[in-house]
Amino acid sequence: MQLYNTLSAKERAALIEEAGKDRLTISFYKYAHIGNTEIFRNHLFIHWNELDVLGRIYVAHEGINAQLSVPADSFKAFKTHLDSISFLENVRLNIAIEQDNKSFLKLKVKIRNKIVSDGLNDTTFDVTNKGTHVDAEKFNQLIDDPDTVLVDMRNHYESEIGHFKNAITPDVDTFRDSLDIIEKDLANHKEDKKLVMYCTGGIRCEKASAYYKHKGFQQVYQLEGGIIEYARQVEAKNLENKFMGKNFVFDHRRGERITDDVIAQCHQCGEPCDEHVNCANEACHLLFIQCESCAEKLDNCCSIACQEIHALPYEEQKKLRKGKVVSNKIFKKGRSEVLKFKK
Numbered sequence: 205m206q207l208y209n210t211l212s213a214k215e216r217a218a219l220i221e222e223a224g225k226d227r228l229t230i231s232f233y234k235y236a237h238i239g240n241t242e243i244f245r246n247h248l249f250i251h252w253n254e255l256d257v258l259g260r261i262y263v264a265h266e267g268i269n270a271q272l273s274v275p276a277d278s279f280k281a282f283k284t285h286l287d288s289i290s291f292l293e294n295v296r297l298n299i300a301i302e303q304d305n306k307s308f309l310k311l312k313v314k315i316r317n318k319i320v321s322d323g324l325n326d327t328t329f330d331v332t333n334k335g336t337h338v339d340a341e342k343f344n345q346l347i348d349d350p351d352t353v354l355v356d357m358r359n360h361y362e363s364e365i366g367h368f369k370n371a372i373t374p375d376v377d378t379f380r381d382s383l384d385i386i387e388k389d390l391a392n393h394k395e396d397k398k399l400v401m402y403c404t405g406g407i408r409c410e411k412a413s414a415y416y417k418h419k420g421f422q423q424v425y426q427l428e429g430g431i432i433e434y435a436r437q438v439e440a441k442n443l444e445n446k447f448m449g450k451n452f453v454f455d456h457r458r459g460e461r462i463t464d465d466v467i468a469q470c471h472q473c474g475e476p477c478d479e480h481v482n483c484a485n486e487a488c489h490l491l492f493i494q495c496e497s498c499a500e501k502l503d504n505c506c507s508i509a510c511q512e513i514h515a516l517p518y519e520e521q522k523k524l525r526k527g528k529v530v531s532n533k534i535f536k537k538g539r540s541e542v543l544k545f546k547k
Contacts, residue, residue: 213309226276229300229307233407235267235331236291241315249313251285258308262316269319273308298405298432307455320411323380335413335424340437343427346400357403357412361538365468365478366449379408394420402427435462450478470495471543485510487525491537507542
């Protein structure tokens with residue numbers, strides 16, 4: 205019985221091209237109490253692998269977080285399977301604004317301690333005791349209220365290319381960094397202000413809303429479905445779009461354009477730009493914003509030093525990496541002294 209992906213990304217990409225079928229990029233999450241995560245994980249993999257579903261899925265005792273690519277002609281079967289799972293019946297599915305058949309090239313279903321890393325050891329709050337969900341129309345009304353504090357629950361590299369007008373955008377690297385910072389900054393407004401939060405698809409806000417209610421905030425709201433669903437409702441209902449720029453997404457696209465505003469700049473030359481790339485030097489892999497001119501000049505690298513390494517034969521590059529610790533510290537996101545125009 206196959207329980208793990210057996211094809212490389214290159215092999216999968218070739219199969220997708222050969223099939224010539226449209227695929228849908230979808231995300232969803234659900235906080236729930238899952239007992240045996242391994243059995244649930246294997247159940248998902250077996251059924252979704254048969255449907256040619258690809259993506260990155262995290263399963264934990266607190267729920268599921270999924271980002272997927274599903275063949276369009278298998279969507280009905282996929283939805284039927286979701287609905288057969290009691291706590292996922294009629295779960296909200298965020299369908300990407302911009303579709304890409306190669307948004308995901310492997311099926312990875314992984315067991316995690318939490319579906320959203322929060323760095324918290326506080327087990328006294330119930331993650332399912334969430335704040336009030338609001339749709340796009342109510343959200344617009346709330347953020348026009350002078351008694352509202354609007355907070356972006358995403359990281360610096362996400363909000364840099366797009367955010368809501370007048371939102372507080374914490375300069376943080378991770379979700380866990382933002383929780384205590386926001387509580388400290390708003391400590392004097394737990395009763396008199398409406399705390400309104402948003403993120404990409406809603407998962408971080410939902411956990412944050414439960415946490416801030418636990419910490420004594422009286423009026424806690426979150427944008428249901430996040431930026432993805434907001435953009436859909438704004439268009440469908442002809443509402444005022446209060447978002448500016450692009451929505452960062454965690455697949456090969458790296459971003460969906462919500463408005464034509466370009467609010468970021470190339471980290472290397474300072475020209476208006478909001479295209480995220482990874483440094484072509486595999487030993488670096490830094491995520492940063494790079495315009496076409498700088499990409500051509502530096503061979504898609506973040507610096508001259510990385511460009512020189514990238515120009516070496518592949519085997520020599522491997523020798524340079526040998527013995528070096530590879531960790532999340534290497535795969536930094538927009539934090540480097542070589543990026544002269546990083547805000």
